[in-house]
Amino acid sequence: xxxxxxxxxxxxxxxxxxxxxxxxxxxxxxFIRHELDQNRAKSVEHITVKVxxxxxxxxxxxxxxxxxxPTATEDEARRLIEDLAYRATLVKNRPYTLNxxxxxxxxxxxxxxxxxGGIARSFIEVMQQLPETATEDINSYEIFVNAKTRxxxxxxxxxxxxxxxxxMIEVVVNARKDGHEIELYRNYESGxxxxxxxxxxxxxxxxxxxxxxxxxPTPALGQADVLFTTSDATRIYEYFxxxxxxxxxxxxxxxxxxxxxIAEDITGDKVTVTxxxxxxxxxxxxxxxxxxxxxxxxxxxxxxxxxxxxxxRMFASYLGLEDTFMPTxxxxxxxxxxxxxxxxxxxxxxxxxxxxxVDAMTGDIFGEIRLAYWHxxxxxxxxxxxxxxxxxxxxxxxxxxxxxxVQYNNYRIPALTLLKNVTVTGVGE
Amino acid sequence: MxxxxxxxxxxxxxxxxxxxxxxxxxxxxxxxxxxxxxxLVVRISQHARSVASETMTTERGIVVRVYKNGQYSEYALNExxxxxxxxxAAQILSALREQQTILVETGSKVYNTAILRDEPITLFVEKxxxxxxxxxxxxxxxxxxxxxxxxxxxxxxxxxxCMANAQSTHICKMFLTEHRDMCQSYVYSEGTAVAVVSRDxxxxxxxxxxxxxxxxxxxxxxxxxxxxxxxxxxxxLDAGRIEPGEYEIIASPEVxxxxxxxxxxxxxxxxxxxxxxxxxxxxxxxxxxSDLVTMHEGALCTDNVTSYAFDDEGTLAGDVIEIDHGILKxxxxxxLAALRLGIEPTGNGKxxxxxxxxxxxxxxxxxxxxxxxxxxxxxxxxxGYLLExxxxxxxxxxxxxxxxxxxxxxxxxxxxxxGKVVAPIIMTGYVPDLxxxxxxxSGDREIFGTGGCGKGYKEWVKVTDGGPYLKTKARLx
Numbered sequence: 001x002x003x004x005x006x007x008x009x010x011x012x013x014x015x016x017x018x019x020x021x022x023x024x025x026x027x028x029x030x031f032i033r034h035e036l037d038q039n040r041a042k043s044v045e046h047i048t049v050k051v052x053x054x055x056x057x058x059x060x061x062x063x064x065x066x067x068x069x070p071t072a073t074e075d076e077a078r079r080l081i082e083d084l085a086y087r088a089t090l091v092k093n094r095p096y097t098l099n100x101x102x103x104x105x106x107x108x109x110x111x112x113x114x115x116x117g118g119i120a121r122s123f124i125e126v127m128q129q130l131p132e133t134a135t136e137d138i139n140s141y142e143i144f145v146n147a148k149t150r151x152x153x154x155x156x157x158x159x160x161x162x163x164x165x166x167x168m169i170e171v172v173v174n175a176r177k178d179g180h181e182i183e184l185y186r187n188y189e190s191g192x193x194x195x196x197x198x199x200x201x202x203x204x205x206x207x208x209x210x211x212x213x214x215x216x217p218t219p220a221l222g223q224a225d226v227l228f229t230t231s232d233a234t235r236i237y238e239y240f241x242x243x244x245x246x247x248x249x250x251x252x253x254x255x256x257x258x259x260x261x262i263a264e265d266i267t268g269d270k271v272t273v274t275x276x277x278x279x280x281x282x283x284x285x286x287x288x289x290x291x292x293x294x295x296x297x298x299x300x301x302x303x304x305x306x307x308x309x310x311x312x313r314m315f316a317s318y319l320g321l322e323d324t325f326m327p328t329x330x331x332x333x334x335x336x337x338x339x340x341x342x343x344x345x346x347x348x349x350x351x352x353x354x355x356x357x358v359d360a361m362t363g364d365i366f367g368e369i370r371l372a373y374w375h376x377x378x379x380x381x382x383x384x385x386x387x388x389x390x391x392x393x394x395x396x397x398x399x400x401x402x403x404x405x406v407q408y409n410n411y412r413i414p415a416l417t418l419l420k421n422v423t424v425t426g427v428g429e
Numbered sequence: 430m431x432x433x434x435x436x437x438x439x440x441x442x443x444x445x446x447x448x449x450x451x452x453x454x455x456x457x458x459x460x461x462x463x464x465x466x467x468x469l470v471v472r473i474s475q476h477a478r479s480v481a482s483e484t485m486t487t488e489r490g491i492v493v494r495v496y497k498n499g500q501y502s503e504y505a506l507n508e509x510x511x512x513x514x515x516x517x518a519a520q521i522l523s524a525l526r527e528q529q530t531i532l533v534e535t536g537s538k539v540y541n542t543a544i545l546r547d548e549p550i551t552l553f554v555e556k557x558x559x560x561x562x563x564x565x566x567x568x569x570x571x572x573x574x575x576x577x578x579x580x581x582x583x584x585x586x587x588x589x590x591c592m593a594n595a596q597s598t599h600i601c602k603m604f605l606t607e608h609r610d611m612c613q614s615y616v617y618s619e620g621t622a623v624a625v626v627s628r629d630x631x632x633x634x635x636x637x638x639x640x641x642x643x644x645x646x647x648x649x650x651x652x653x654x655x656x657x658x659x660x661x662x663x664x665x666l667d668a669g670r671i672e673p674g675e676y677e678i679i680a681s682p683e684v685x686x687x688x689x690x691x692x693x694x695x696x697x698x699x700x701x702x703x704x705x706x707x708x709x710x711x712x713x714x715x716x717x718x719s720d721l722v723t724m725h726e727g728a729l730c731t732d733n734v735t736s737y738a739f740d741d742e743g744t745l746a747g748d749v750i751e752i753d754h755g756i757l758k759x760x761x762x763x764x765l766a767a768l769r770l771g772i773e774p775t776g777n778g779k780x781x782x783x784x785x786x787x788x789x790x791x792x793x794x795x796x797x798x799x800x801x802x803x804x805x806x807x808x809x810x811x812x813g814y815l816l817e818x819x820x821x822x823x824x825x826x827x828x829x830x831x832x833x834x835x836x837x838x839x840x841x842x843x844x845x846x847x848g849k850v851v852a853p854i855i856m857t858g859y860v861p862d863l864x865x866x867x868x869x870x871s872g873d874r875e876i877f878g879t880g881g882c883g884k885g886y887k888e889w890v891k892v893t894d895g896g897p898y899l900k901t902k903a904r905l906x
Contacts, residue, residue: 027528030786032704035540036532041524042505042784044490066482069489070508090571091478117531124535140704170885172706183706183827187886251476252589255630314477354832355823361625361632366855368832387855387906393631425673425906
């Protein structure tokens, strides 16, 4: 069917076109405690077609897209393409060209077969082998393992295909004391099953559960230094990347300028952000982005100074960028502190939020504290309740990071991140 | 006009019924949910404009549910050929047997569950709409949204971007078993007017939305929304920070909806009762709010984006009174959770799409109105805030904690709005306290359907929520 669609597109007379074809073979297992709630399998294919038209003698370009069912007949495909060709003439954008065919598209891609059953079995086994106790155990978990094959073609001659594994496990951990039970939620994404990493993190989570049953109310600290030591820290670094996206810059939602430090009077550690093609066992390891642009290791921020914007073809073209792409994996470096240094003095180390958010548009951060450790310079007390807030505009100046790093799926970031003078609304004295 | 049912689904119905017959040789129960939902999305801003066909709920595919020896299994596919039904059955049997091998080899036990009932139901529903997303005048819609975006840009000197977005989906679903033949077709639409302003390197956003159980004719209503979006964004540029503490608050209908959804909606999703993950299980027939609090949930509560005739497990839609004058009466339930709890399902078994598992999910979650006026409510507050606009929320059914990110608060001192605005606001608290302190409710109400809802951090479905202005106490930061 795909070849028929390609032929129809070539014969359609549209200015340009793109085609994405993603096939997924997926296995899922759902457990309550360790009893099977349900098992599921899927075999699906999603074909998306996007066509572009020049309007008013090339002054503008429009586009329209739609998914075409794999069961569509040739006649249905033809009618859909005709419809898209018309709809694309209705919206006027500045013209640009699609990603061109390059040498990178000719390299042989690694596309080893993905053993969905084997990966799923590993997840089941590691969950069965966790050292649960009478007071800390597993409430439920959901395992998702996918083998994906993606083919991308466009009117510039790009025709690439790559296969990759994509897995996810959601785990709910319980801890209880004197009839009172609490839960902690975890969601791990990866390529295949990282059994050791999963086990280690879940054991740490069970310890957090135990500590949460012994918390004092979070003190009303007013302003405090806050330490991020879990995957929530990825949201902070996502903000740095977002501010350098061509879309944000072109739409004037980010004022970060190439060659100019992101803030004045920076006294903290200086952040370096690199977009990378591969991180070990990331579910996002790709050779090409969704528009067929080759992905390569690219520094976008060096020592708090923007060196390159990145983005999709449209906004990148508008900013005059070449050799850019939509990022998949992100590497953050620049920490100069030991973990001991960052935990010294008065600092609130938050390890559980109900939901930690960083708004890329406004720079605002929010989070309700479910478990934190208040290091008061002498002792460490587990606390819960209250919330924190503030603005990344202020935090970037004095932010500190550890020399050590940690990976959360497609982010490798400093293991510890410290933001100074965060507003902490406590619930205690 | 009636939203016409999918010819594609009608065309494969006989094949799917044959598939059910074949699979019944190996399984005690077999059901099929087949979907064919088409959409239209137009996004217009000053810097990018697009037309697409995929909304959050467009899909075409099939999910087969089978049952044997206390165990439920499912297989999802989107290449079904009615002339090769035996091949499809073999494909399903093969995959599920492979999975069974792993389950046996890993010694996995099964959560033994009873078989679903299969009383005969025949239903064919085509709901009313004026227009369809498939055939609406896209050119006119693009022009309408472009004019709206341009008009918004001219409303304030600090505008840097102005978006007018419209999307409409024609849902068609068919649920089949040995004895059930259920078909439904309806159209829902939603639109947003978004204003982005910037001053001195700081950005703010204002947005307003419209939604309804109707076609693209809804988007005429967006015309009235842009001015409010721009005014909100502009006000936020001058907003101060709130002094953290506990305050008397008036929740606007949008914030009331967020409270309904996060504070209580998730807490009574009864698949969480099965897992012992929700405190609500222990509070049935007990007081959880003040006498003024009555809350409804169900696809039949109102006509909006999730007002279906039957859910994704073939259970007829309902209207459940969850809280009646402050007393928790019941929760909502999907079909399998109902079997495990020994109760009746409420028509709340929903899937993100045919590829996803069905969970207990909310539909329309709404506080009943009261008899007070907003003016009287403001006048009754010594020191507090009128909270407007929602950003996001997060549930905590195990402890009935609540986290709501709210766009802005308008200061009230001695019964009057002072004109001072604070933003953003994080509202936290304990649900029974929040609901127990509700002391006034306005006589009107609004429903909001432009958002989505996840279970944890996944499984996104359409929901609505809403209610009247309500007065209570909450911790703000």
